[in-house]
Amino acid sequence: MENKGYTIEQEQIARFAKAMGHPTRIAILAFLASQQSCFFGDIHEVLPIAKATVSQHLKELKDAGLIEGEIETPKVRYCINRENWEIARKLFADFFSDCKMDGKCCG
Amino acid sequence: MENKGYTIEQEQIARFAKAMGHPTRIAILAFLASQQSCFFGDIHEVLPIAKATVSQHLKELKDAGLIEGEIETPKVRYCINRENWEIARKLFADFFSDCKMDGKCCG
DNA sequence: GAAAGTGTTCGTATTTTTACGAACAATAAA
DNA sequence: TTTATTGTTCGTAAAAATACGAACACTTTC
Numbered sequence: 001m002e003n004k005g006y007t008i009e010q011e012q013i014a015r016f017a018k019a020m021g022h023p024t025r026i027a028i029l030a031f032l033a034s035q036q037s038c039f040f041g042d043i044h045e046v047l048p049i050a051k052a053t054v055s056q057h058l059k060e061l062k063d064a065g066l067i068e069g070e071i072e073t074p075k076v077r078y079c080i081n082r083e084n085w086e087i088a089r090k091l092f093a094d095f096f097s098d099c100k101m102d103g104k105c106c107g
Numbered sequence: 108m109e110n111k112g113y114t115i116e117q118e119q120i121a122r123f124a125k126a127m128g129h130p131t132r133i134a135i136l137a138f139l140a141s142q143q144s145c146f147f148g149d150i151h152e153v154l155p156i157a158k159a160t161v162s163q164h165l166k167e168l169k170d171a172g173l174i175e176g177e178i179e180t181p182k183v184r185y186c187i188n189r190e191n192w193e194i195a196r197k198l199f200a201d202f203f204s205d206c207k208m209d210g211k212c213c214g
Numbered sequence: 215g216a217a218a219g220t221g222t223t224c225g226t227a228t229t230t231t232t233a234c235g236a237a238c239a240a241t242a243a244a
Numbered sequence: 245t246t247t248a249t250t251g252t253t254c255g256t257a258a259a260a261a262t263a264c265g266a267a268c269a270c271t272t273t274c
Binding site: 004005006010011013014017018020021022023024027029030033034037038048077079082085088089092093098099100102105106 | 118125127132137140145166187189191212213
């Protein structure tokens with residue numbers, strides 16, 4: 001249960017990054033963000049992998065908080081989790097602007 | 108060797124994200140970005156893991172293009188790769204702003 | 215009730231990741 | 245030449261990630 005010396009923010013950005021660390025999951029997020037459709041079947045249709053695998057990737061994105069799922073019988077609708085999406089956007093933006101390098105490496 | 112239907116950008120952002128998908132590597136990047144030091148020994152000193160493991164994480168960050176290493180006998184200096192850092196910054200920023208959701212999920 | 219459509223879960227196999235100590239290489243110092 | 249210092253590489257072990265088909269659950273339709 002101990003965090004091993006990393007900050008909460010570092011753990012959080014790593015968790016988001018890890019969830020985004022696979023092309024399939026990036027494609028899923030991009031598809032959902034594009035608002036073309038939110039149904040599992042349509043997501044599966046645009047991906048070159050088995051539905052069981054798609055389901056698995058969706059679960060990871062959900063566990064990371066980037067999306068949410070909701071049954072809409074007989075289909076399942078997945079959505080970007082807007083709140084966490086904004087948190088992630090900000091975390092990454094801040095992370096990348098926190099580079100103090102002004103022209104060269106440290107002394 | 109085939110890309111499986113994902114775009115170059117999707118593959119690229121996934122590659123960056125994967126490299127950032129571990130708290131230790133986020134901590135390393137933050138440390139390097141903070142310009143406190145660039146030497147392996149100092150990086151190792153602030154982390155709770157064996158030097159072999161630190162070296163391994165550094166290699167992954169280097170392979171992803173986020174940092175670069177240079178021998179400065181008898182030490183080794185690691186730096187943020189500014190060019191790719193900027194590419195990554197932009198990729199993530201664009202990715203997160205590409206969410207078309209205006210208030211609710213898709214129809 | 216049987217059959218079809220939609221996804222999830224299970225079991226499994228393969229690969230990758232993470233972590234460590236020990237051994238190694240290279241230079242500098244004694 | 246021996247000894248320290250600084251990191252990398254090797255070998256290995258354990259855990260996690262990735263992918264698939266088969267089986268399952270649930271509703272709707274026939």
